[in-house]
Amino acid sequence: MNLEEANLSVGYVAKRCGIKVSTLHFYETKGLIRSWRNQGNQRRYKRDVLRRISVIKAAQKIGITLDSIKQTFADLPNERTPCKGDWANLAKNWQKQLDTRIAYMQKLRDSVTGCIGCGCLSMENCPIYNPEDELANEGSGAVLLDRK
Secondary structure: OOHHHEEEEHHHHHHHHOOOHHHHHHHHHOOOOOOEEOOOOOEEEEOOHHHHHHHHHHHHHOOOOHHHHHHHHHHOHHHOOOOHHHHHHHHHHHHHHHHHHHHHHHHHHHHOOOOOOOOOOOOOOHHHHOHHHHHHHHOOOOHHHHOO
16 A cells, blocks of 8 residues: 555544544554554544545444444455445445334334333233233343234
């Protein structure tokens, strides 16, 4: 790589992407982005880091975990920054996760005022759905929400 390509400062990238410098450092420690050091030992980034960070932020907004984002980036040839075609494939891969989350959130929305199988037995209708906390045998937490 030509180090002259890595000429964007930490401050510029942070400002341009609308994130804090500490977030850049965090993404770097997580292996999501990469920087190079100039002769003064200052971090410098290639311009494509702007797209990479934008993909990270977009994915996070829709609930994709950093681990999933990292794995997706790792699956790209030479761990390159996603191009338009890559973005289409990323979106397809993440749609299933999103559909699952949406279905869970709809189930939560429709059930949150009633029994969710958490074992608290504090609601009047819990004994109907979960007498004596029988649902504890199925697992911990809101087991009715986790049923398929």
